[in-house]
Amino acid sequence: MRKLFLDACNGEKSKVPPVWFMRQAGRYLPEYRALREKYRMLELCTNSELAAEVTLMPIKRFDFDAAILFSDITMPYYCLGAEFSIKEGIGPVVENPIRSESDVNLLKENTAQEKLNFISDAVKILKNQLSVPLIGFIGAPYTLASYLIEGKPSRDFKFTKSLMLKEPLVWSKLMKKLTAVSLSYIDLQIEAGVDVIQVFDSWVGGLSPRMYEKYISPYMKEIFSHIKSRNIKSIHFGTSTGGILDKMKSVGADIIGVDWRTSLIEASIKVGKNVPLQGNLDPNFLLATKEIAIQETREILRESEEIGSFIFNLGHGILPTTPIENVEAVLAEIRNYK
Ligand code: CP3
Numbered sequence: 001m002r003k004l005f006l007d008a009c010n011g012e013k014s015k016v017p018p019v020w021f022m023r024q025a026g027r028y029l030p031e032y033r034a035l036r037e038k039y040r041m042l043e044l045c046t047n048s049e050l051a052a053e054v055t056l057m058p059i060k061r062f063d064f065d066a067a068i069l070f071s072d073i074t075m076p077y078y079c080l081g082a083e084f085s086i087k088e089g090i091g092p093v094v095e096n097p098i099r100s101e102s103d104v105n106l107l108k109e110n111t112a113q114e115k116l117n118f119i120s121d122a123v124k125i126l127k128n129q130l131s132v133p134l135i136g137f138i139g140a141p142y143t144l145a146s147y148l149i150e151g152k153p154s155r156d157f158k159f160t161k162s163l164m165l166k167e168p169l170v171w172s173k174l175m176k177k178l179t180a181v182s183l184s185y186i187d188l189q190i191e192a193g194v195d196v197i198q199v200f201d202s203w204v205g206g207l208s209p210r211m212y213e214k215y216i217s218p219y220m221k222e223i224f225s226h227i228k229s230r231n232i233k234s235i236h237f238g239t240s241t242g243g244i245l246d247k248m249k250s251v252g253a254d255i256i257g258v259d260w261r262t263s264l265i266e267a268s269i270k271v272g273k274n275v276p277l278q279g280n281l282d283p284n285f286l287l288a289t290k291e292i293a294i295q296e297t298r299e300i301l302r303e304s305e306e307i308g309s310f311i312f313n314l315g316h317g318i319l320p321t322t323p324i325e326n327v328e329a330v331l332a333e334i335r336n337y338k
Helices: 004-009 030-038 041-046 048-062 101-106 117-129 141-150 158-166 168-192 209-229 245-250 264-271 283-287 290-304 324-335
Strands: 084-087 091-094 134-139 196-200 233-237 255-257 277-281 310-314
Touching: 004 196, 004 233, 004 310, 030 041, 030 048, 041 048, 041 084, 048 117, 048 324, 091 141, 101 168, 117 134, 117 168, 134 168, 141 158, 141 168, 141 209, 158 168, 158 209, 168 196, 168 209, 196 209, 209 233, 209 245, 245 255, 245 264, 264 277, 264 290, 277 283, 277 290, 283 290, 283 324, 290 310, 290 324
Parallel strands: 134 196, 196 233, 233 255, 255 277, 277 310
Antiparallel strands: 084 091
16 A cells, blocks of 8 residues: 555655645546436445445546545434435535524434444445555534534534534533544444544634634544544644634644645644644635646645645645646646655
């Protein structure tokens, strides 16, 4: 197995950094769009052979240094018995949003082992075929809670913050249920063979450091200490997290993912010089010209020389209209750096 990515996760700095892209398996790929003509998103996620096939698409095309399991952060909703769908161009939509104690009480507590065996089957298929490490992932309890409570993607997280602030006991009950299912889901993926786990707390950057400390940290500590106890490295990612990066490190993650709103150097100062970082090209650069994308890639590579070990990634998921040739150009630039 090619180990460049795992070496960087372990803190080893290389001349040419490993590279993979968040949402690398998705709609910018013509072969993915062709498959989506036949199957809905959730059909792809719940069919192990198809999920494995989609995971491999970007590896075959671009030879990324790591694969990420094709799935979605919403899978644990099957364990909770929460009715949801993924609406094209919108994201996860939950039928009956969870906004009261009785709503929380109604959530079931099935484990991943009871409901998500299609995920472990997909991981097993992939481990037989991949020659690069496989990243498993979960959505963090806060980001999972935000879709459950808002019912759909949100800008202000009004209902989520209101529940947290006005009903702290209900909030903690919900977070405990989400944490429990997350732990079983982590175990399922590790036992099936994933090499690293990325925890997506995509929307947590909307919280103040004080709110993070009070309403989020206890659950994240449990999650990261669980991953650590299984001897697997963890990556912790969110967007707009410049104000809470130190907190996100202190809950126990090994590698910190940063978006483009924070420079790598500033992030490194905040989380500690020896902490491996992953990021942080704004995916919009891939929509500009090749030359513009390459220039920014070089800026990031130059900056990465000043920090500890580094994994090249985007600052958030690749956008659906990204031209394939721009991805190729950026990858060539990274691999020929220096
Ligand atoms: O990175 C990868 O290639 C692996 C696959 C992956 C998907 N979702 C596939 C997907 C991963 C790691 C995710 C995680 C995910 N899902 C996150 C965390 C990462 C992030 O972007 O912040 C979040 C917040 C979700 C929830 C979600 N699911 C959103 C916001 C959307 C996009 C809605 C849209 O259509 O723009 C989805 C759907 C989704 N998840 C798609 C894919 C490929 C698009 C499905 C399609 O229409 O084919």
